[in-house]
Amino acid sequence: MNKKLILYLVILLATLQVYAQQPKYVFLFIGDGMGLTQVSAAEAFLSDRDNIIGNKYLSFSYFPVIGLCTTFSADAYVTCSSAAATALASGFKINNGMVNISPSGDTLRPITYKLRDAGYKIGVATTVGINHATPAGFYAASGKRSDYYSIAEQLPHSGFNFFAGGGFISPKGKKEDRADIHEYITNAGYTIVRNWQDATVGKDKIILFQAEDKGDALPTAIQRKPDDLTLPQITEAAIRVLENEQGFFVMLEGGQIDWTCHSNEGVTAVHETIDFAAAVQVAVEFYKKYPKETLIIVTADHETGGMSINDEDDDLPFDFGWTTKGHTGVAVPIYAIGVRSELFGGKMDNTDIPKRICKAMGIND
Numbered sequence: 096m097n098k099k100l101i102l103y104l105v106i107l108l109a110t111l112q113v114y115a116q117q118p119k120y121v122f123l124f125i126g127d128g129m130g131l132t133q134v135s136a137a138e139a140f141l142s143d144r145d146n147i148i149g150n151k152y153l154s155f156s157y158f159p160v161i162g163l164c165t166t167f168s169a170d171a172y173v174t175c176s177s178a179a180a181t182a183l184a185s186g187f188k189i190n191n192g193m194v195n196i197s198p199s200g201d202t203l204r205p206i207t208y209k210l211r212d213a214g215y216k217i218g219v220a221t222t223v224g225i226n227h228a229t230p231a232g233f234y235a236a237s238g239k240r241s242d243y244y245s246i247a248e249q250l251p252h253s254g255f256n257f258f259a260g261g262g263f264i265s266p267k268g269k270k271e272d273r274a275d276i277h278e279y280i281t282n283a284g285y286t287i288v289r290n291w292q293d294a295t296v297g298k299d300k301i302i303l304f305q306a307e308d309k310g311d312a313l314p315t316a317i318q319r320k321p322d323d324l325t326l327p328q329i330t331e332a333a334i335r336v337l338e339n340e341q342g343f344f345v346m347l348e349g350g351q352i353d354w355t356c357h358s359n360e361g362v363t364a365v366h367e368t369i370d371f372a373a374a375v376q377v378a379v380e381f382y383k384k385y386p387k388e389t390l391i392i393v394t395a396d397h398e399t400g401g402m403s404i405n406d407e408d409d410d411l412p413f414d415f416g417w418t419t420k421g422h423t424g425v426a427v428p429i430y431a432i433g434v435r436s437e438l439f440g441g442k443m444d445n446t447d448i449p450k451r452i453c454k455a456m457g458i459n460d
């Protein structure tokens with residue numbers, strides 16, 4: 096064998112080695128408002144239900160890689176969800192209240208577009224409105240996060256393969272004077288399905304929403320009726336629609352951990368967190384099938400409520416304390432498992448997460 100051929104083989108093997116270490120299927124779960132206390136409270140609640148004092152694991156508690164992530168925005172220590180979503184989606188700090196618009200006015204591009212261009216199928220899903228802050232950060236840009244109509248109008252231009260949530264917020268605009276956004280979306284080539292079983296293998300450009308008369312957010316886990324759409328079902332549907340030879344990236348948000356913590360409803364927040372963990376479990380089952388090709392990351396955009404677990408009420412096994420009805424500026428946990436999960440261990444900033452996802456997937460950020 097001549098030297099050139101040996102060199103060629105060495106380079107080929109090294110390339111294959113690097114390729115083999117890249118995840119093909121990537122899940123990014125965002126528990127909106129899910130700080131360490133929200134996770135600990137859910138674990139304690141499950142333990143208490145079994146009459147033990149302890150921390151019963153959630154699906155992601157046992158993930159081998161754990162990190163911590165700072166959440167401040169460009170103009171405040173306490174971020175809002177749209178600035179945090181931009182950090183997690185595009186890797187830039189921006190001012191609160193905006194989506195993918197930099198402090199100097201530049202439009203930022205979420206990594207979902209780069210991954211789409213690289214051939215990955217893309218999914219964006221939430222338990223709240225699909226044009227709400229966190230999902231918007233992964234497909235839209237707006238100087239005002241409350242510009243729901245213009246955010247929704249941008250959805251079909253992404254060309255992404257799967258969207259899911261409760262519905263659209265303000266589908267006819269704030270003043271109810273715009274054309275129904277559902278028609279616009281359908282005319283742009285998307286199919287809106289209202290039954291999660293209809294989001295099937297081989298379908299593309301699917302938007303999965305709950306029944307039309309149920310509003311723009313899913314009911315909370317504690318209020319849910321048997322036929323209501325759930326985040327675990329959305330996760331299953333996302334996998335069915337997105338699984339393909341080229342791979343996929345999907346962001347799934349548990350949006351109402353935040354809402355229930357805004358209103359300081361501890362038990363409702365605990366149920367939301369348990370439900371979010373059940374959705375992660377669906378991804379874990381997928382990971383067990385493809386352990387050498389899957390990466391799962393679970394994190395939060397910020398903590399909400401300044402929640403604590405205390406024992407001020409003697410009649411309860413544990414009680415909740417709150418310091419605010421808003422968000423707080425504490426770092427939030429990151430849990431990761433699968434191919435290149437080691438990239439998500441240790442202390443980092445929220446802007447590092449999309450950069451590390453790109454690094455894991457071999458894409459230039």
Ligand SMILES: [Zn+2]
Pocket residue numbers: 128176353354357399422
């Ligand atoms: Zn919030």
